[in-house]
Amino acid sequence: MRPVPHLNRQKSLAIEEANLRGVSSELAAKYKIHRTTLYRWVKGQVAIKAARPTKTFAVDTKRGPAITYPELEKRLLEWVTAMRRNRSKCVTTECLMIMGARFKPRLLSDRSERAALEYLRRFRLRNRLSVRRITHRGTKQRSEMENVASAFGASMRWSTENNSIVSIFSGHSKYDHV
Structure with a gap:
């Protein structure tokens, strides 16, 4: 014992x-x-x-650095929670990057792309969020028309997001892949 x-x-x-x-x-x-x-x-x-003499432990914790954008983190976490209510929607790092740019434009304008990605990685760690990847079970075959419609929708969504959010920053060509 x-x-x-x-x-x-x-x-x-x-x-x-x-x-x-x-x-x-x-x-x-x-x-x-x-x-x-x-x-x-x-x-x-x-x-x-x-510490108290009747206890068996002494708390000696150290606090981490302060969060740079606390209001951004709050809004991003609310957005992720709202998106994940419907389990069919996944939240990727690119989605977080776009929403971060929408909520706080300085996230991308003041930082390099790698620094913004690292900020979002630490955000996911602080809030215990996993990276969701789009996967499919392969049980349903899509028709040719559905493939064309989804490709068109994805290209239109990319064009809209690229023109409305990321392109307002100087040097936006480095964010074309988002």
Whole structure:
């Protein structure tokens, strides 16, 4: 059976003894821990002493960098949630890029394409979103007319999005593939 973890009060006593006499195997054996655990406690002594003595842990978390565009992230997350309500619609990175440019034009104008893609990758990680890819089961054959109609629709949609969103930026030719 696993032994009960040490309380912060016991850790503080061990840290004080380690500061006075030094870290040794005998001192670690006295508290029924390994010597490397004692080193770890001494290293985190500020957090352990600041924590409640009746608890077994000391919170020592570090916050990440601030989000650059918090209002953009909120709107993008709402849009992704709305799009994913209908499971047949997938949200790709290109879709996020286009909607990001629509919601916050500076996303593309102030950054390179690679930087914008990295921002969207970190956005997906922060919000635990997966990359959705369009897949089909192959159970239904499409007619020739459906293929022509979908190709025409895709080209018209690309033309509309390219002319209305991305082309307002200088140097928009590098975003032609979006």
